[in-house]
Amino acid sequence: MKILCVTILLQIFVVSCFGQDIIRTVNAGDINAKVLEINETSIKYKKYDYLDGPTFTLQKSEIISIQYQNGTSDVFS
Numbered sequence: 371m372k373i374l375c376v377t378i379l380l381q382i383f384v385v386s387c388f389g390q391d392i393i394r395t396v397n398a399g400d401i402n403a404k405v406l407e408i409n410e411t412s413i414k415y416k417k418y419d420y421l422d423g424p425t426f427t428l429q430k431s432e433i434i435s436i437q438y439q440n441g442t443s444d445v446f447s
Contacts, residue, residue, distance in 0.1 A: 390402045390403060390404060390418040390439055391403050391404060391405045391415070391418075391436055391437065391438050391439055392436070392437045393405070393413070393415060393428070393433060393435075393436050394433070394434040394435045394436070394437070395428065395432055395433055395434065396431075396432055396433070396434060397432065401415070401417070402417070402418040402419065403415040403416060403417055403418050403426075404416050404418055404421060405436060405438070406425060408444075411429060411430060412427050412428060412429050412430060413427070413428050413430060413433060413436070414426070414427050415427075415428070430446050431446075433446050434446065
């Protein structure tokens with residue numbers, strides 16, 4: 371019974387970890403976010419833990435890559 375409870379808790383944790391986009395930046399490390407818009411020079415996103423909050427913008431030159439919640443990724447040079 372204990373093994374079943376632990377297994378269920380781990381599955382919930384793993385699903386919640388992969389429910390957001392991860393923006394890897396040059397200076398700030400990883401940002402858990404929901405990417406809203408990607409244009410020619412910048413990316414707009416909301417912080418994943420505060421989706422009702424302000425929209426942030428980063429220049430593409432500040433970003434290494436974005437890993438999306440569906441498993442795909444974009445790499446910026």
